[in-house]
Amino acid sequence: MRIWLAPSAFAPHRGGVEELTLKIAQHLLAAGEDVLVVTNQHPGSLPASEIVEGVPVRRIPFTAPGRRPRRVLHHLARLRPTRSALDALGPVPDLVHVVCPSTQLPPLHGWCRRHGVPLVITSQGETEMDAGHLYQRSAWMRRHLRTSAASAAALTSCSAWTAEAAGQLAPRFRDSTVIPNGVDPADWIGVPERTDEPVAAAWGRHVPQKGFDLLLAAWPLVRESIPDARLLLGGDGPETPKLRGRAGAGVTLVGSLDRTGVRGLLGSARVAVIPSRIEPFGIVAVEALAAGRGLVYSAGTGLAEAAGDCGRPADVHDPVVLAGAIIAELQNPTPARCGIDHAEELSWVRLSLEYRAVYAGVLG
Template sequence: MNILMLSWEYPPLLVGGLGRHVHALATTLAAAGHEVTVVTRHVPGALAEEYTEGVRVIRAPDDPAPGADMLNWALTFNHTLTRAALRACRTGRYDVVHAHDWLVAHAAVTLRDHLDVPLIATIHATESGRHQGWLPGQSNRAIDGIERWLCDAAVRVIVCSEYMKREVTRLFDVPADRSDVVFNGVDALRWRARPRAVEAARARYAGDGPLISFAGRLVYEKGVQNLLAAVPLLRERFPSLRVVVAGDGPYRKDLEENAPPGVTFAGFLGGHELTALMGASDCYVVPSIYEPFGMVALEAAAAGTPVAVAHTGGLAEIVDDGLTGVTFPPGDPEALATAVGSVLADRDHARSLALRARLRVVDDFNWPSIAGQTVAVYERARACDASQVSREAEKLLAAL
């Protein structure tokens, strides 16, 4: 199958989990024998076009954006993305267009019409969900409208959890039989850090006490403020406890100003640095208020680290409390401290949690399986699209 994939981030440009997801999906599909083209955003130092890891990657430079807000930037970005994709289409035919999130919606619909092929949309998160159901400004409401439009334009909608399936059904009236749950995948080998790297991270961050960590974009819905609120409670039991917050984002300044003693803000960590931090940690915490899936919890599990996660969204579907991790109610620092404390206080229990979690990652979330499920969605989309064309042709003939 020949697949045209659109994403606003792709290595070496990584902002969050979406770019890692698209990269892993594209390379796994290519390894399985499919032709994959990814059209994405340009990053300084990268080639405008290249074949890498079996994937043709087209990188579109940004157009000047009128204004600084995300919506204006996205609308202008879609123009340059469309032009780059149309140039790519001169040298091949495609069977499907696969769009990742609202940021590429306009380009995706244009290419669907230009190529006359089915459009599949993966909705990784929603604007409503990111704001706990509140759309405070005009830009938020516009993004919500673009998400609905993309779902309407797609033959099939992929979501990463049953939680997200319910959300797109409720928000955008997507029929349940037109959406498909395909979990995110994890390359378990990629998240196993070298022992020396783990030792170095431990020496750098842990000091004399237990180490807990978080990594992600620093925005309100990730719930880092609740982790920070739990730190004094944890330090009452574990006085030498250290906490590392890795990542960056608009909420970082507020978090740093309100951080208690024992917390280090490490900034964005990529590649081996993040893997080493996870491997060096005694517990990895995902305190999200809103989390469509929670891929980072599986990445930490793949690194061999016990996880404590908020019982919300997709996290509630991938972590079994007391079996593959521990859970706590979202937005509850006291419950977070109790859950993390139970891991830190019983190392044998922590090791058994980590072992069972890693085995589940290998069995249930491996990328070849996830890619195969995605191809099955593509096939359903093509079949639905062909049936729709046939019905429209029959209507036209009947009208003659």
């Protein structure tokens, strides 16, 4: 099979969409498939062509019309060059797989229709948590999601929560195939056994969606019950100055973390806390479980599907409830074996086979 994977963003950007695309591409390549990642050239300084961790990548500027006349004119002027750039990518693929539909979806949907190429679309929660609120602002994007989903050869979602959220705009997503996101369990072998000390860890982008302000509001209540409890908060972002100003006793902001840094953070912790206001799935939860940590996560989000039968849900909007869940998990954490076994079920090897099964079904 020749497959184009078309995520909304890719390396050097980092996040769940980028991780999903990279892992699918690597496993497909290892299985002998012909794979090309086609993604947005944003910012424009990124190279148009490169190899990322063994995966060939081509970047094309995908635009949206916007509300201002200048943006509309720019978008219209880019339509033909975008089509030409797609035509120039090489042999027509057997299948195009759009991951996290954004501005790449309309031109790719149109290109697939012209060339008779089946389209697969995977929702990653973009309708609820796009950083620029694309689907809330753009009737153009909402219309394209509906029409593309209606004619797609297959739809998948990273969780049932995500399928329902996307289904609010494109009803066919309610019947999409749920394929969760995952981990490489081998990445977490060798993380030290969890400490007996009352240390909690949280990490991610410092944006309102991640709810770290809610965690900091609950932390003083944790300290009232466990005076020597410590919170290690990793990551950075636009909310970092506010979070630093709210960080009280027992809280340390450890800065930006790569994969090695996350391993070190979890190696120092007994429990991971994920207080997201919105989370379509939450790879971070599976990573924490793969490392054998206890887990507290926000109820009512896709994190419940990421955690499975492990961890402890809590209403993160209620500081008393959230603090109580953290205290209980610090004192009696989720059995490490529960988390490790669950992570094995969500290995990228298994999940890549599920995507290959979708492709095979589409191609007959």
